[in-house]
Amino acid sequence: xxxxxxxxxxxxxxxxxSLSAQTSTGTQAPATASQTAANPNAxxxxxxxxxxPSEAVPPQTETPTLWKGYETHFAIEIGxxxxxxxxxxxxxxxxxxxxxxxxLLDQSxxxxxxxxxxxxxxxxxxxxxxxxxxPNEVVQLRVSKHHWYDFTGSWRRDxxxxxxxxxxxxxxxxxxxxxxxxxxxLDLSRKMMDFNLELLPDSTVHFVVGYSHYNNGGPSLxxxxxxxEAELFxxxxxxxxxxxxxxxxxxxxxxxxxxxxxxxxxxxDTNDYLNSFPYSxxxxxxxxxxxxxxxxxxxxxxxxxSFVNPSxxxxxxxxxxxxxxxxIPTEQLGxxxxxxxxLQITGRASYTGAETHLPNSTETFSGLTTRTGEAQGVQTxxxxxxxxxxSADAGVTYDVTERLWIDNQFRWYDYRIPSGASFLxxxxxxxxxxxxxNTFPSAACPPPYTAVGCPQHSSSSSADATTTDYSMFxxxxxxxxxxxxxxxxxxxxxxxxxYRFERQDxxxxxxxxxLATYFPTLPHRGGCTAALVNGECQSSSTAIDAAGVxxxxxxxxxxxxATPVRNLRLNGDVEFDYADxxxxxxxxxxxxxxxxxxxxxxxxxLDLNTNVRIQEMRNLADGLGNLQHNRSVSFGAVLPFxxxxxxxxxxxxxxxxxxxxICFSETPVPAFATxxxxxxxxxxxxxxxxxxxxxxxxxxxxxxxxxxxxxTAGYTITSTTGGNLLLSPYAPLGPAAITYHVPTAAIAVxxxxxxxxxxxxxLYDYDEKSPPGPVAPRNFRANLISVSLRYVM
Amino acid sequence: MACHNPHGSTNPHLxxxxxxxxxxxxxxxxxxxxxxxxxxxxFHNQAAQYQQCVLCHVAIHGSxxxxxxxxx
Numbered sequence: 001x002x003x004x005x006x007x008x009x010x011x012x013x014x015x016x017x018s019l020s021a022q023t024s025t026g027t028q029a030p031a032t033a034s035q036t037a038a039n040p041n042a043x044x045x046x047x048x049x050x051x052x053p054s055e056a057v058p059p060q061t062e063t064p065t066l067w068k069g070y071e072t073h074f075a076i077e078i079g080x081x082x083x084x085x086x087x088x089x090x091x092x093x094x095x096x097x098x099x100x101x102x103x104l105l106d107q108s109x110x111x112x113x114x115x116x117x118x119x120x121x122x123x124x125x126x127x128x129x130x131x132x133x134x135p136n137e138v139v140q141l142r143v144s145k146h147h148w149y150d151f152t153g154s155w156r157r158d159x160x161x162x163x164x165x166x167x168x169x170x171x172x173x174x175x176x177x178x179x180x181x182x183x184x185x186l187d188l189s190r191k192m193m194d195f196n197l198e199l200l201p202d203s204t205v206h207f208v209v210g211y212s213h214y215n216n217g218g219p220s221l222x223x224x225x226x227x228x229e230a231e232l233f234x235x236x237x238x239x240x241x242x243x244x245x246x247x248x249x250x251x252x253x254x255x256x257x258x259x260x261x262x263x264x265x266x267x268x269d270t271n272d273y274l275n276s277f278p279y280s281x282x283x284x285x286x287x288x289x290x291x292x293x294x295x296x297x298x299x300x301x302x303x304x305x306s307f308v309n310p311s312x313x314x315x316x317x318x319x320x321x322x323x324x325x326x327x328i329p330t331e332q333l334g335x336x337x338x339x340x341x342x343l344q345i346t347g348r349a350s351y352t353g354a355e356t357h358l359p360n361s362t363e364t365f366s367g368l369t370t371r372t373g374e375a376q377g378v379q380t381x382x383x384x385x386x387x388x389x390x391s392a393d394a395g396v397t398y399d400v401t402e403r404l405w406i407d408n409q410f411r412w413y414d415y416r417i418p419s420g421a422s423f424l425x426x427x428x429x430x431x432x433x434x435x436x437x438n439t440f441p442s443a444a445c446p447p448p449y450t451a452v453g454c455p456q457h458s459s460s461s462s463a464d465a466t467t468t469d470y471s472m473f474x475x476x477x478x479x480x481x482x483x484x485x486x487x488x489x490x491x492x493x494x495x496x497x498x499y500r501f502e503r504q505d506x507x508x509x510x511x512x513x514x515l516a517t518y519f520p521t522l523p524h525r526g527g528c529t530a531a532l533v534n535g536e537c538q539s540s541s542t543a544i545d546a547a548g549v550x551x552x553x554x555x556x557x558x559x560x561x562a563t564p565v566r567n568l569r570l571n572g573d574v575e576f577d578y579a580d581x582x583x584x585x586x587x588x589x590x591x592x593x594x595x596x597x598x599x600x601x602x603x604x605x606l607d608l609n610t611n612v613r614i615q616e617m618r619n620l621a622d623g624l625g626n627l628q629h630n631r632s633v634s635f636g637a638v639l640p641f642x643x644x645x646x647x648x649x650x651x652x653x654x655x656x657x658x659x660x661x662i663c664f665s666e667t668p669v670p671a672f673a674t675x676x677x678x679x680x681x682x683x684x685x686x687x688x689x690x691x692x693x694x695x696x697x698x699x700x701x702x703x704x705x706x707x708x709x710x711x712t713a714g715y716t717i718t719s720t721t722g723g724n725l726l727l728s729p730y731a732p733l734g735p736a737a738i739t740y741h742v743p744t745a746a747i748a749v750x751x752x753x754x755x756x757x758x759x760x761x762x763l764y765d766y767d768e769k770s771p772p773g774p775v776a777p778r779n780f781r782a783n784l785i786s787v788s789l790r791y792v793m
Numbered sequence: 794m795a796c797h798n799p800h801g802s803t804n805p806h807l808x809x810x811x812x813x814x815x816x817x818x819x820x821x822x823x824x825x826x827x828x829x830x831x832x833x834x835x836f837h838n839q840a841a842q843y844q845q846c847v848l849c850h851v852a853i854h855g856s857x858x859x860x861x862x863x864x865x
Contacts, residue, residue: 164805167813170842223848294842508829547829584820584830586795624824662815663822663832666839680823682835688819690810694803720803727814727839736811738803 065793070111070118072793077106079758079788087766087780090163090181096764097161098784103132105788116146135159150198155191160218162186165775168223171730172774176293180776181221183231183291188218196244204251208260210244222272224320227313227369228290228298232320234272241265255337264328273319281316282307283434287367288315299370310433315367322361328354342399349392356385358421368433372461375430375437383421383470390414403488413478421470427462429455440464440519441534449520449535459525463516463539472510479503484557492564498557503550506583510545553579572596585624586660588617605646607638623678625661625687630654644704654694656722662688664727672725692722692736708750716742721769732773741765754793760786795820814839817846 064071083100085092093099108127116122121143128139137157144150168184196210216238223229246260277286287308289298299312308314334348358381365377392412399405428437437455438445444453455464484498516539518528523537530537559573577591594614601607611634619626632654640646663679664686673684700714718740726733746760762784772778796816797807810816823832833846 162806167805168845168848172842222851225849229848292842297842545831549829584795585822585824586819622824658819660819661822661824662818663824664818664839665833665835665837668840670840678824680832683823683832688815690815692803718803724811725815727812727818728842729840730842731812 064112067111069115070113070124072112073108073110074793075106075108075790076104077758077788077790079103079105079786082785083782084785085780085782087782088165088776088778089780090161090165090185091766091778092764092780092782093161094163095766096782096784097135097159099133101133103130103134103788105129105786106790118145120145122146135161147202148200150201151196153193153195155193157192158190160186160188160190165778166732166773169775170229170292171732172291172293174774178775179231179291183221183223183229186218186220188216188220188236190214190216205247205249208244208246208248210242210246212240212242212244214238214240214242223291224272224318226315226318226365226367226374227371229292230274230288230290230315230318231276232272232318233275234270237269239267252339255339256335258332258334260330260332260334262328262330262332264326264330266326266328267323268325269321269323271319271321271323274315274317277316279303279308281310281434285316285433287433289313290315308433310435311368311370311431312433313368313370314433315365316433317364317366320363322358322363324356324358326354326356328352344395344397346395347393350390352387352389354387354389356387358383361423368430371458373429373431373456373458374427374462375433376428377425378427379423379425381421381423383419385417385419388416405486407482407484407486409482411478411480413480414476416475417473419470419472423468423470425463425466425468427464429457429461429464431456445520445535447535449523454521455519457519457522457525459522461522461525463526463528464519465517466514468512468514470510470512473507474509475505475507477503477505482557489560493560493562495560496558500553500555500557502553502555504553504583505548505550507548508546512543512545513541515540549581549583551579551581551583553577567601569599570597582619585619585626585662586658587619588626588628589619589621591615591617605639605641607640609636610634623661623676625659627657627659629657631656646702648698648700650696650698652694652696654692654696656690656692656694658688658690660688661685666727670727670729686725686727688725690722690724692720695719710748712744712746714744733770737769739765739767739769748790754791756790756792758786758788758790762786813845813847817850 064073066072080102081098081100083098106127106129109125111121111124113122123142123144125142126140128137130137131139135158139155141153142151163182163185165180165182167182169179169182172178191214193213194210195212196208198206198208200206217236220234220236222232222234224232242262242264244260244262246258248256248258250256274288277288279287279289281287282304289302289308290313292298293302298314299309301309302312303309330350330352332348332350334346336344336346338344361379361381361383363377363379366375368375390412391414393410395407395409397405397407428439430437438453440455442453445451445455480500480502482498482500484496486494486496488494516526516528518525518537518539520535523532523535526539528537528539530539555575555577557573557575559571561569561571563569573595575591575593577593579587579589582589592615594612596612597610599607599609611632613630613632615630617626617628617630632652634650634652636648636650638646638648661676661678662685663683664673665682666673666684669684670686673686675683676685679685696716696718698714698716701712703711705711718738720736720738722736723733724736742762742764744760744762746758748756748758751757764780764782764784766781767779768777796809798809799807802809804811808816810819818833820830821833837846
């Protein structure tokens, strides 16, 4: 939905900028055009959907000020927001997250030397928005000197808060303790810097140097599964530094050669640990009983009096650290030329040899897992991974005649990922958390190794010590060639027909070798049948997991573009795909894609556009029953009647369906499942279906009733219905059906020369149409008021 | 992109399905004679109260070392 809305906004005049108040048009609404341009990464998070109020009305234009030979523009907008909300505040923060407070909403400074005679620079521009606490803060800088250099830099910070209480929630029965926030909650802050300097941009040889820095950190929650599921505190710390050097050379006219060297170093030191111990054993040891409560979890009787039952599944400690770093050097060589008349050639090749090192990983557990008797566990290890990637592109376009040209594009992509790792796991076993687990060898456990001082194993206990070596390899080679013939059927009609072939070879090959040592008691457990040595049983095993697949994909392409009458432009294209194999069950073997677009501008004040996209996919072989479609229709109208008033209206309909048979295990057997021969023995079969119908509509109105006053009002609504297979009897209906209303209004009044007073109102109203399940409702309603003062010079 | 759809999902975490296990099983089902992706083992009871694939198999974006995409 996000892409559609951005596309509509872009096509809809400058509606997003000039007509809308703060536009948030769905559960994951788009970033505005300006935000998208400023921050391509911003669209990755749902809350990046905010527009600063500075864009609620058109900027006041002023004649530039001349200052020391520069045309100078300056604007600053300072204001604040007030928020009144009801309902689930965390979901509001997940989707919107515009909070109350004072903000430097927008500011910019532009300087331009019209004669290119500036001393150090000819052009300077600096701008920012959202500073002071908005979820997206951006500062951008550009400085250039004609013929000499062009420098761009940016600093951005995104706040990524996420709490959707259905995901990862144990959905405990109402009689047990409830978990009302997601055990996968995120509250991260991502800071990014980019600098790029281009030297001698207009000369035969010019250079580029660049640097980027990325820092993602903050707290989050996650879980671990031992005897029961415990909620962990997870502190993120990911840092990435990237360097770039490039040189470009124009050896002859209309020809450019380019070489680039990139180097990126990623470091991750994210760790997680148990930091909440709300209960205790009778000896005072703090205890965590996990988040899942029912008749058997963490056990039938978790408490004895006011203390935790020491024979229950429980945690007294858990931590996990696995810092790693990755070096990613890349060399790239490219060229483009149209030196020869009628012939354009492009080419690019790159090589990356990346290495990841995990020098020291440590996981510790203490508590009790009743099924296995595990009371303490430590896992240490190290590993390394390589990823060698080569890619190349080559393209040729030849103009056979004025009306006929042919185009061929070839792409090669290949990667290999060999890796290796070794881990040592050691465990101590017991039956009661109040009793220290026995060690071995020990004087308290003499032959025949059955004394009470020996380790207390059950038949389900794992090995006491296991060394595991992993050697893995995966690779993929992809070759794709697209050939097209384009022909101008008439002065106002162009068409093309083409054929695309793609071949993928995927290989997975892994070997896992393990040496397991089983101490007494019960040393012949876990399938260890070797003769005992000093009471111990040792077993070694090697498992090989190898697979490969070759996929050949053929596609026919045809398209036409026409302008049958003045101000009407039509485009249509069709693609038919066939693949002789698949890598995963959900991948289709047959695909048809139909696209059509019309743009009609019958009057200066009327701009109409419509898009249709229909994609049909299937793979009915092998009993998969894979049937999918994705159909969408959109319509937009922009009516800029005059500079005093205008309207824009948009509507989009999406219909997504996916049917696929799956194999799974479930006890007791649900009514929707059967046993069929398409799944192995022991599995059930069911049709995994997902149907989603989205309706999105928006309307915006701009009126300037007086010379100094601009009014805007808008309304967006997203309404979805649908359903999906609910595998778990605990799963609520979920968020398949929602409505999201966002009405907006704004006013801007030029109260004095260069000064504009602005005010805006947004209502965010999110409602799920289905019951929320045994957790807090996720609905929210928030009124956001923005007031600001803008000064331009 | 196979699991997340940033340009059209109305599901949590931009997933292409609202239920995580459904998403996992649509690739990891051992349909006989079909794709090569390994199926989910039989001891993963879908009726368990707290059983979402990604709670244990967290490293679905690339485990450094573990072929089953556990935490390491």
